[in-house]
Amino acid sequence: MEAQIDEILRKNQLSVTGSRKRILELFLASNGALAHGDIEKKTGEKFDRVTVYRTLQTFLEKGIIHTIPTPDNSVLYALCKDNCTEGHHHDNHVHFICRECGKTICLADITIPEVKLPGGFLPHEYQMIVTGLCKECR
Amino acid sequence: MEAQIDEILRKNQLSVTGSRKRILELFLASNGALAHGDIEKKTGEKFDRVTVYRTLQTFLEKGIIHTIPTPDNSVLYALCKDNCTEGHHHDNHVHFICRECGKTICLADITIPEVKLPGGFLPHEYQMIVTGLCKECR
DNA sequence: CAAACGCATGCAACTTTGTTGCAAAATGAT
């Protein structure tokens, strides 16, 4: 894990610092998405709030994580697949949000289906969010 | 319009007040979705910020409007179709957000396609957001 | 139409969330 974390940071030309290692560790350990608040809670007093914001921002820019829009408009972040880069993301998968436990899961294998738009609209990116009950809560 | 507004409020057992009429009017006049900030700007000093929050909350609960999750995690609201009620919504249509002008449009005729989930997940509601360029901006 | 009731509003105070500038500290290269 330690090695994996270092590798991800190095690959993205980021210096290896305490907060980056810790936050990346949290993402790798969690199988779901994390909110800014989750991260703050889990890191405790260890890092400043501002550092968490800036670290997430950096990870976003590098394509290490992506955001997930949620129906209640909270901000969630999840690890990107390996082939995401600064410019180009490949996160065209469906996201599932459990309305019971709140867990948000990247369904990496479920590709967002195509949809035909009315004339005039030029689509660029598709997002699909499914809410419901997860395995544990149903 | 005035009559239409009254009818919507009455149908939902809401008293007809200044702020509710004005905010509903804004939604009916706009063909896109509105953010809380948009509404505040357009109503000016006429109503308190808190009143706008509470009015939107009430409309949400009654099923008069629905929220739209956006990739940048801002909160957008749009009118529901007639057959939405307190408990049950029928807003299973695609939403389009223009990345140039920011306008958000309900594609009421475009139904969200079905998608097969891995075993264990019990889906309840589907959301689909497409970003890109609208007719005016392309 | 007047009176009375109950809900909606405005205001103030507060919390939460996110941003910015700057000095000190940590990192990576030499």
Next chain:
DNA sequence: ATCATTTTGCAACAAAGTTGCATGCGTTTG
């Protein structure tokens, strides 16, 4: 070990959202 460059923490601020309470307005009833 030294130095240049980033990153961090702190403080101050701005924006966004919430809550309690007294007052005002809309609705109902007689």
